[in-house]
Amino acid sequence: MAAGAVSAAALALAACSASPSASPGSGASAASASSCAPATGKVVLQYWNWVPGMQQVIDLWNKSHPNVQVEMKNIANNSNQQITDALKAGTQPELAQVGYDELSNYREQNALEDVSACTAAVAASKDFVPWTWSQVSFNGQGIYAFPQDIGPQAMFYNATLFKKYNIAVPTTWAQYAQDALTLKKDDPQADITFFDPSNGQAFEGLLWQDDASMYSYTDGKWQVSVDSANAQQVANYWQKLIDEKVVRTDLTNSSTAMYNAYASGQLATMISAAWGYSLLRDNVPSQSGDWRVAPLPTWTAGTPSSGDWGGSTVAFLKGDKDLYEAVEFNLWLETNPQALALENSLGGLYPASTAGQSMPQLSQGVAYYGGQKIFDVFKQAASQINTSWTWGPTQDAADTSLQNALIASVNGSGTLSGALAQAQTATINTMQSQAIPVEAAK
Numbered sequence: 001m002a003a004g005a006v007s008a009a010a011l012a013l014a015a016c017s018a019s020p021s022a023s024p025g026s027g028a029s030a031a032s033a034s035s036c037a038p039a040t041g042k043v044v045l046q047y048w049n050w051v052p053g054m055q056q057v058i059d060l061w062n063k064s065h066p067n068v069q070v071e072m073k074n075i076a077n078n079s080n081q082q083i084t085d086a087l088k089a090g091t092q093p094e095l096a097q098v099g100y101d102e103l104s105n106y107r108e109q110n111a112l113e114d115v116s117a118c119t120a121a122v123a124a125s126k127d128f129v130p131w132t133w134s135q136v137s138f139n140g141q142g143i144y145a146f147p148q149d150i151g152p153q154a155m156f157y158n159a160t161l162f163k164k165y166n167i168a169v170p171t172t173w174a175q176y177a178q179d180a181l182t183l184k185k186d187d188p189q190a191d192i193t194f195f196d197p198s199n200g201q202a203f204e205g206l207l208w209q210d211d212a213s214m215y216s217y218t219d220g221k222w223q224v225s226v227d228s229a230n231a232q233q234v235a236n237y238w239q240k241l242i243d244e245k246v247v248r249t250d251l252t253n254s255s256t257a258m259y260n261a262y263a264s265g266q267l268a269t270m271i272s273a274a275w276g277y278s279l280l281r282d283n284v285p286s287q288s289g290d291w292r293v294a295p296l297p298t299w300t301a302g303t304p305s306s307g308d309w310g311g312s313t314v315a316f317l318k319g320d321k322d323l324y325e326a327v328e329f330n331l332w333l334e335t336n337p338q339a340l341a342l343e344n345s346l347g348g349l350y351p352a353s354t355a356g357q358s359m360p361q362l363s364q365g366v367a368y369y370g371g372q373k374i375f376d377v378f379k380q381a382a383s384q385i386n387t388s389w390t391w392g393p394t395q396d397a398a399d400t401s402l403q404n405a406l407i408a409s410v411n412g413s414g415t416l417s418g419a420l421a422q423a424q425t426a427t428i429n430t431m432q433s434q435a436i437p438v439e440a441a442k
Helices: 008-016 054-064 079-089 100-108 119-127 130-137 159-164 173-186 200-209 229-243 256-263 274-283 323-335 337-347 374-382 395-410 416-433
Strands: 043-049 068-074 095-099 145-158 215-218 221-224 269-273 291-295 308-316 438-440
Touching: 043 079, 043 323, 054 068, 054 323, 054 337, 068 323, 079 095, 095 100, 095 323, 100 130, 100 308, 100 395, 119 323, 130 145, 130 308, 145 159, 145 200, 145 274, 145 323, 145 374, 173 229, 200 229, 200 269, 200 308, 200 395, 221 416, 229 416, 256 274, 269 274, 269 308, 274 374, 291 374, 308 323, 323 337, 395 416, 416 438
Parallel strands: 043 068, 043 095, 221 438
Antiparallel strands: 095 308, 145 269, 145 291, 145 308, 215 221
8 A cells, every 4th residue: 555666667768758957747658648538449558557356346337338448457566667568668557556756757757658638637626635636747847647555654552552551642742752761761671663664665655644755856857855954854763763772673564573673562662554454464463452543643733734654546548549538537536436336445545535534434433442432543643744745756766765774774784864865865866877857955
């Protein structure tokens, strides 16, 4: 459910496409979307995705749309490599599931179609959580995908442990740090949470919450701000918790060791996303009823905010000759109540559409969380995510550099703050090597 970083192979698209310095909303893909007329005959669309059970959703569409049939291919195994290979060979589908963090790379290589000539696509902006639409429209120019699912972040906490040690549920990161110290004092074997240095996307979600945008695009040039003041605030905060030994750094997200730590009461909270609700439920069943979900602690009291971790879009790939039908199907996929219910129950997707977040399945209490209506928390968080966040055209390189530096820092070679500086330099060097106009943000 959380989209992976774009593969290095995706960068090879530059060798078989237009100039790699193409700006948002420009290039051959935008020009090819000058019309959006319905087809005169039967249409068959190809749709590639990695969602479990998606074929049942496609069957629902095909049954009611005999003249616009959709053929699906599951690309759960190395999805970006498969899409990249198809683009190089000219055998790409009309539609493919693409992570938010991958869109800039594909767009930079003119691998996407702009469907802004389609009236239905333009009108669809009102159907989605605002920040997700800003991700697929790029500086307000063009429409290259429709949002599918999202990962608004929140804090999962063990209410039983909190009660046992008389810990108040924190609303700010300062309170969270104090809770960490209180817990460690009362139980030296327990920690407030864990910090996984190998998971750059989780860390980037925390940067997002603090408005620490890694990129911006102005006047034909990318500005890189991985090492911004706000990013330093996030890094220094977690560095202090690590130095005080109140968070663990030896656990990997979703690992057996992580689940064992939660099951034995060694960890009191989990910073995760909407899709993460099933992790504890399915892997730590003995604590059913102990857990609750609260909004992510914030940097300023009374100023709620959240970040996103994961999620994906359904993108329009270059060469699509049936834009009208592709838009029609894609919009149905992301907004139809029956489709959304199946996608959630079979694939665990937390919808990006506003209507989807209000569907009955997400309005009920969840037994594992003591009957709490946990998705109300995620719905609120989704509305509090900064819409100006931008992913860069070489996000893979940035993620890899950041993760390597984070891992080194927790192993004693440097600090989290230093990891940001290393990632900043590596990101700029990578973009310059591909002749992408770039500079350090001022």
